Amino acid sequence: MSQSKEIIISKSSIPIFAIVLLAMIFVAGLFVVGFDQGHIFSLVIGEEAFADLYIHELTHDMRHAAGFPCH
Numbered sequence: 590m591s592q593s594k595e596i597i598i599s600k601s602s603i604p605i606f607a608i609v610l611l612a613m614i615f616v617a618g619l620f621v622v623g624f625d626q627g628h629i630f631s632l633v634i635g636e637e638a639f640a641d642l643y644i645h646e647l648t649h650d651m652r653h654a655a656g657f658p659c660h
């Protein structure tokens with residue numbers, strides 16, 4: 590009497606472009622939350638963005654909670 594055993598090896602790999610894409614999203618989010626002082630909106634509305642600081646004000650509490658210095 591013979592016994593047969595089935596061994597299933599499943600290989601799943603994460604595509605490299607997904608890792609690169611997620612890393613780019615992470616870096617962009619880190620910049621927006623931690624370091625933006627009007628740089629992103631200055632692309633659209635010019636020098637006025639550095640005085641208005643919309644994204645800075647929006648992410649201000651999150652920035653402090655995450656430990657980034659801002660003032």
Ligand SMILES: [Zn+2]
Pocket residue numbers: 649653659660
């Ligand atoms: Zn602050």
